Amino acid sequence: MASSTLTRRGLLRGVGTATVVTSCVRKPNDGKSDHPPITNVHTPAEIGPEPTSVSFTLDGKPAIVQVEPRVTLLEALRLDLDVTGPKLVCDRGACGACTVMVDGVPRNACMMLAHDVAGANVTTVAALGTPEALSELQAAFVRHDALQCGFCTSGMLVSCAALLQRRGPTRNKLTAEEVEDAIAGNLCRCGTYPHVVAAVLETAGAPPPTSRRGEA
Numbered sequence: 504m505a506s507s508t509l510t511r512r513g514l515l516r517g518v519g520t521a522t523v524v525t526s527c528v529r530k531p532n533d534g535k536s537d538h539p540p541i542t543n544v545h546t547p548a549e550i551g552p553e554p555t556s557v558s559f560t561l562d563g564k565p566a567i568v569q570v571e572p573r574v575t576l577l578e579a580l581r582l583d584l585d586v587t588g589p590k591l592v593c594d595r596g597a598c599g600a601c602t603v604m605v606d607g608v609p610r611n612a613c614m615m616l617a618h619d620v621a622g623a624n625v626t627t628v629a630a631l632g633t634p635e636a637l638s639e640l641q642a643a644f645v646r647h648d649a650l651q652c653g654f655c656t657s658g659m660l661v662s663c664a665a666l667l668q669r670r671g672p673t674r675n676k677l678t679a680e681e682v683e684d685a686i687a688g689n690l691c692r693c694g695t696y697p698h699v700v701a702a703v704l705e706t707a708g709a710p711p712p713t714s715r716r717g718e719a
């Protein structure tokens with residue numbers, strides 16, 4: 504077949520490329536956009552490839568690490584600061600075992616660079632309570648059997664603690680669906696989800712979940 508002939512595969516490839524290019528190119532401001540013009544664009548200071556120090560607040564205390572720009576927050580926590588509450592499981596943002604709060608928002612630490620949290624407040628499961636003095640939420644997890652192997656538990660606790668913080672004084676209005684949404688990124692291969700939901704609702708002072716088909 505002559506090279507100038509349009510094949511089905513060639514057409515699809517061309518359309519796909521055009522779509523990607525079109526969606527990546529910023530449209531010119533035609534004055535009709537709902538979005539205000541971006542005015543605070545700045546070029547970040549260049550760092551690396553050598554280790555550079557980054558400081559932030561970790562579980563309420565100042566922390567500083569000396570890491571290359573490619574190092575993830577999870578690596579910096581576990582390997583440089585010996586903070587092993589956030590777990591390394593998938594290392595690609597799929598399981599939530601590494602969840603920490605960054606300025607109160609649950610984030611996958613494996614998907615952030617350590618340098619991205621410069622000046623931020625990072626909270627791990629270690630800040631929620633201690634073995635001798637469990638937080639209300641941790642105690643509820645124990646009462647409700649909300650953990651089995653425990654590998655997802657630290658990330659699960661951080662996501663749930665962030666939800667309770669977000670709801671503040673209205674947390675007693677929490678519903679099971681809201682808790683399920685909050686832990687949607689936390690995978691538990693032991694299937695503890697209904698127990699986690701019950702523990703969070705009890706901690707929040709919200710009505711307990713209504714049992715569903717197939718659940719105890």
Ligand code: FES
Binds near residue numbers: 590591597599600612
């Ligand atoms: S280890 Fe970060 S999401 Fe799985």
Ligand code: FES
Binds near residue numbers: 652654655656691692
């Ligand atoms: S308790 Fe085992 S993965 Fe959740």
